[in-house]
Amino acid sequence: MSALGELRRIKGTSAPKSRKQNTAAFLFLLPWFIGLALITVGPMAASFALSFTRYNLLSPPRFIGIENYLRMLQDERLHTALAVTFQYVFISVPLQLGLALALAILLDRGLRGLSLYRSAFYLPSLLGASVAIAILWRQLFGVDGLVNVVLGWFGIEGQGWISNPETALGTLMILNVWTFGAPMVIFLAGLRQIPVMYYEAASVDGANRWQQFRRITLPMLTPIIFFNLILQLIGAFQSFTQAFVVSGGTGGPVDSTLFYTLYLYQQGFANLNMGYASAMAWLLLVIVAALTAINFWASKYWVFYDDQD
Amino acid sequence: MRGNTRRRIGVVAAMGAATMLALTACAGNAAAPTDEAPQLELSDEPVTLSFTWWGNDTRHAITEELIAAFEAEHPNITIEPQYTDWAGYWDKLSTSVAAGDIPDIIQMDEKQLSTYAANGVLMDLGGLSSVLSTEDYPEAVLGTGALDGTQYGVPVGINSYTIIANQDLLDQYGVDLPDDETWTWDDFIATAQEVAEASGGAVSGTQSWGFEDGGLNNWLRQHDSALYDADGEIAASEEDLAGWWEFLLDATKDGATPDPAATIERESGGLAESFTATNQSAFGPWWSNQVQALRDASGQDLVALRVPTSKGASDGWAYYKPSMFWSASAKTEHPAEVATFLDFLANSEEAADLLLAERGVPANEKIRDYITPKLDEVNQTVVGFLDDLAPQVGDAPAATPPGGGVIEAIIDQHTQQVLFGEMTPDEAAASFLEQLQQALEDAAV
Amino acid sequence: MTKTDPSTDLSPLTESVVTGLPPERVREQRRRRHPFRKPLTSILRHVFLIAAAVLMLYPVIWMVVSSFRPTDLIFREAGLVFDSFEISNYVDGWNALTYPFNVYLLNSGLVVIGSIIGNLVSCSLAAYAFARLEFTGKKFWFAIMLLSIMLPIHVIIVPQYVLFSQLGWVNTFLPLIVPKLLATDAFFIFLMVQFIRGIPRELDEAARIDGAGHPRIFLQIILPLMVPALATVTIFTFIWTWNDFFSQLIFLTKPGLYTVPLALNAFQDAQSSTDFGELFAMSVVSLIPIFLIFLFGQRFLIKGIATTGIK
Incomplete structure (x- = not known):
């Protein structure tokens, strides 16, 4: 809190409480409102309605009450999918964000060739969803993959990391961490957003580099850290492509990479059970919304906004 | 504020209802069948x-x-x-x-x-x-x-299920191409083991199977059973299914097929990364229309062999698949x-x-x-x-009933469970029947 | 001093205008702002970064190398093998589908440009309202905005397809672009809100005292100061749209409208042969635009408040 207090002190003034600006806000929000009304709400509401139906896409939906929701209680694969997804989210998101933040600070400034390094670290995230990823990953973590070759140099006998139920999810976490370039870019932009005058004022006060980092960089970056956290959280819960391409759409081996959204997709499009898939989607929404709400609540204690009073 | 919210919810509901209505109207609902054949007259218009x-x-x-x-x-x-x-x-x-x-x-x-x-x-x-x-x-x-x-x-x-043998690999390790008119599953496994041992583990005997319905269909038909009956009900018995997975598991334990991790890894990679296409396996189960692609990928002499039989299987178990x-x-x-x-x-x-x-x-x-x-x-x-193959070909299998399209995913999933020891063949058979039944019920119109 | 450091783009005099510091203080501060100036630490840092970059790039390098090898060898003799350098994969891959590959690149380009413009305009407008204006139900609408990105696309796309089909938009780029013009990529609103909230309010207040209304504050104060955020949105929209397979698959059916992901997809068939050499070659080709965009776009990404002029 002392860092925040200091920033407020540096900032000096505080903005006056403003009146409601409904008209201006409405005009600024108009495109979004139109999109919300025409494109977002209809399909969302439809998917909610479909969650109470049996709907195979080929024939009209048939109302079945809360049967889909009751079925979720019994569905063991769904429970597996939840467990897999929670593990994935809670391990890979912090790892990825930590690495992204560290590299962003390292690559911020003060070194020759930074733009090349940034591009190199960013390139993997560009590969994104391509089929090539699956093949590349098998080349790395397969039975005859590079990882095992390297382990072999040290006399360690490797294994099929990607198709062993114990380690398959781990390789997908590494895959996610590997694409840390995306949050890194946002951190880089955030670092450059910090007004120089704060550093100036701090150095006048005789703060050293570490103190500047602790008292200025970190607190000023918290809104961006917070954004990345929320973004990665929502994104990780909806992770689909990586597991889809690496496991060939099965979520295997032995359902060890059966991400929630992958199972939802299997239900909706392979089993043509779109009613059930919709119910699953709304359960996911409730889970993600609850976690997001908790984060927003917790953010009051650690996120510093420059426009707060 | 409250009225406002209610109005908002009203709007949301209306939007949803409109989309739902569209879904209802659009889906390919069964049109009432007309008795008379449509008049087939070619138009002169574009x-x-x-x-x-x-x-x-x-x-x-x-x-x-x-x-x-x-x-x-x-x-x-x-x-x-x-x-x-x-x-x-x-x-x-x-x-x-x-x-x-x-x-x-x-x-x-x-x-x-x-x-x-x-x-x-x-x-x-x-x-x-x-x-x-x-x-x-x-x-x-x-x-x-x-x-x-x-x-x-x-x-x-038309296709037929077949065992693809790599003649070059067999020659290399001095193993004779078996006679596919008479061979049994036991012969098949024994030959595969022979190759694996002769190569000192450099290549595997046979690629594993159990990832699509072809192998299962053949097995069931050789046991006088079938996947489905003419009414679209599941006809396969738990016993026959368990026997199939048991055999697959034994083949893996005996070293005729690669270890489960390697098998699953290649399986998710598709044809190009398979053991057969990369010349790392003497045998592999495939469909006959894949021979060309496999030969192009492997560059070696691949021969299509008949599927081995089970002891005591009556003729007519082979079939052409469209x-x-x-x-x-x-x-x-x-x-x-x-x-x-x-x-x-x-x-x-x-x-x-x-x-x-x-x-x-x-x-x-x-x-x-x-x-x-x-x-x-x-x-x-x-x-x-x-x-x-024609003399051996019997009636076509009963059509896959609605919802049966997911069978490959269900087979694949259970084969993985069996190979990794998460389920016994008996458990897999029971669970398989349960999931397939569920899929058929879900699809019932 | 490095060339890539944007602070050298401006003279100390200019920066002093921006930051309100005397030029000599800016110079002194610049010196202090550069950590790791000692050669040894700098070399160590390079060594570490190069090693990390190689690790990160190995799979990409593998793909590039494989794109120069005959298809049947890619998996038969896998690994990082520099045994051939044939450009035939590129030549054949370019012409393997109905249209030459430039058609798909152009289609993707159109969708991407439309999406970028849409996201930049509509999301920044909405973000300004959420970050700077007080209005009724602000928290409610903010929550709605976040909720709208929490449903997986797989359950949204069917109702959306029905909607766009009724509008007659299927088989055009409209279903891919119009939603962006209407700020449905709410992630970016949230992103820009976070950035705008990092801009000191004193600047708005000063402008307001000068008689500026919200449009002017938005255009003349906020937008120039959030160039890094705009660059981030541009880069992300570019990459997400360029790589987006599922919605393009569903909404585009005419081969003449196919985009890069659909074209790449048309190469493969897991049950039969896939010409991986050509597939990799065209994947490499499709990576080049996004790589270039990033290489040059990052100038704007790191154009911070310190270097953006306030007039």
Whole structure:
């Protein structure tokens, strides 16, 4: 809190409480409102309605009450999918964000060739969803993959990391961490957003580099850290492509990479059970919304906004 | 504020209702069947038909040539192609059906045919018989495209399940190619073990199986059972299923197939990364239409062998599987033009010259005789293999019932459980039946 | 001093205008702002970064190398093998599908440009309202905005397809672009809100005292100061749209409208042969635009408040 207090002190003034600006806000929000009304709400509401139906896409939906929701209680694969997804989210998101933040600070400034390094670290995230990823990953973590070759140099006998139920999810976490370039870019932009005058004022006060980092960089970056956290959280819960391409759409081996959204997709499009898939989607929404709400609540204690009073 | 919220919810509900209404109106709801066949009169006006298929770039190129050839003969008909890979194909097709945008001509798969037919998406091709002839098709093969006597699809090509042997590898390790007219599953495993041991583990004996329904179907038929019965119910017994997984598990334990992790890894990689395609396995179970692709990838001498038999199996367990069907939309506005195009695809030598065996060895016997001399060496061998098999071929398996399209995923999932020891073969059999039953019930209209 | 450090783009005099510091203080501060100036630490840092970059890039390098090898060898003799340098995969891959590959690149380019413009305009407008204006139900609408991105696309796309089909938009780029013009990529609103909230309010207040209304504050104060955020949104929209397979698969059916992901997909068939050499070659080709965009776009990404002029 002392860092925040200091920033407020540096900032000096505080903005006056403003009146409601409904008209201006409405005009600024108009495109979004139109999109919300025409494109977002209809399909969302439809998917909610479909969650109470049996709907195979080929024939009209048939109302079945809360049967889909009751079925979720019994569905063991769904429970597996939840467990897999929670593990994935809670391990890979912090790892990825930590690495992204560290590299962003390292690559911020003060070194020759930074733009090349940034591009190199960013390139993997560009590969994104391509089929090539699956093949590349098998080349790395397969039975005859590079990882095992390297382990072999040290006399360690490797294994099929990607198709062993114990380690398959781990390789997908590494895959996610590997694409840390995306949050890194946002951190880089955030670092450059910090007004120089704060550093100036701090150095006048005789703060050293570490103190500047602790008292200025970190607190000023918290809104961006917070954004990345929320973004990665929502994104990780909806992770689909990586597991889809690496496991060939099965979520295997032995359902060890059966991400929630992958199972939802299997239900909706392979089993043509779109009613059930919709119910699953709304359960996911409730889970993600609850976690997001908790984060927003917790953010009051650690996120510093420059426009707060 | 409260009234405001209520109004908002009202709006949301209205939006949702509007979309729902559209879904209800659009889906390919079974149109009341009409007794009289539609009048098939070709229009003089320009007609546009959409034609959708799955495949790779080779198939896309061939099919577009086909379209061009057809359009040259029928200047007023335009065929709009739509193509994707296998996985995307079904997502896209089901979505477009949901909105009522059904393509006029649809490349259909055996495991999806009944699902789409039962929901009224597909046209009764019998009504097109004045233009679309099916007389050159053997009864049994044609029957695979019919459900309860209604013809929903014209079979395109035929396949058979086969064991691909790598002659070069067998020679290298001094193992004789077994006699596939008499071999049993035990012979098969013994030979595979022999290769694996002779190579000192450099190559595996046989690629594992248990990731699609072909192997299971053959096994069940050899045990006088079947996957489904004629009423669309599951016919396979828990005992036979357990026996299948037991055998697969033993083959792995005995070292005839690679260890489970390697097997699963290759399985998710598709044909190009398979043991057979990379010359790392002496044997591998495949469909006969994959021989060409496998040979191209491996560059070695691959031989198609008959599937081994179980002791005491009666004849007639082998079967021809249709590689795919030509189907049409029940809602097409131009049945006459659709029939003309389907006839061109199914019966014309001109189309056959372009198609060759890319979509499987032609199911149309007249066309098969016509085209065989024009095929390359590998495909001629495949035709020969299928012809030689004919005496052993029995009735076609009962059609996959609606919802059965997911069977491969269910088999795959349970094979993984068995190989990794998460389930015993008995547990897998029970769980398999439960999940397949659930899928069929979910699909019941 | 490095060339890539944007602070050297401006003279100390200019920066002093921006930051309100005397030029000599800016110079002194610049010196202090550069950590790791000692050669040894700098070399160590380079060594570490190069090692990390190689690790990160190995799979990409493998793909590039494989794109120059004959297809049948890619898996038969896998690994990082520099045994051939054939450009035939590129030549053949370019012409393997119905249209030459430039058609798909152009289609993707159109969708991408439309999406970028849409996201930049509509999301920044909405973000300004959420970050700077007080209005009724602000928290409610903010929550709605976040909720709208929490449903997986797989259950949204069917109703959306029905909607666009009714509008006759299927088989055009409209279903891919119009939603962006209407700020449905709400992630970016949230992103820009976070950035705008990092801009000191004193600047708005000063402008307001000068008689500026919200449009002017938005255009003349906020937008120039959030160039890094705009660059981030541009880069992300570019990459997400360029790589987006599922919605393009569903909404585009005519091969003439196919985009890069759909074209790449048309190469493969897991059940039969896939020409991986050509597939990799075209994947490499499709990576080049996004790589270039990033290489040059990052100038704007790191154009911080310190270097953006306030007029």
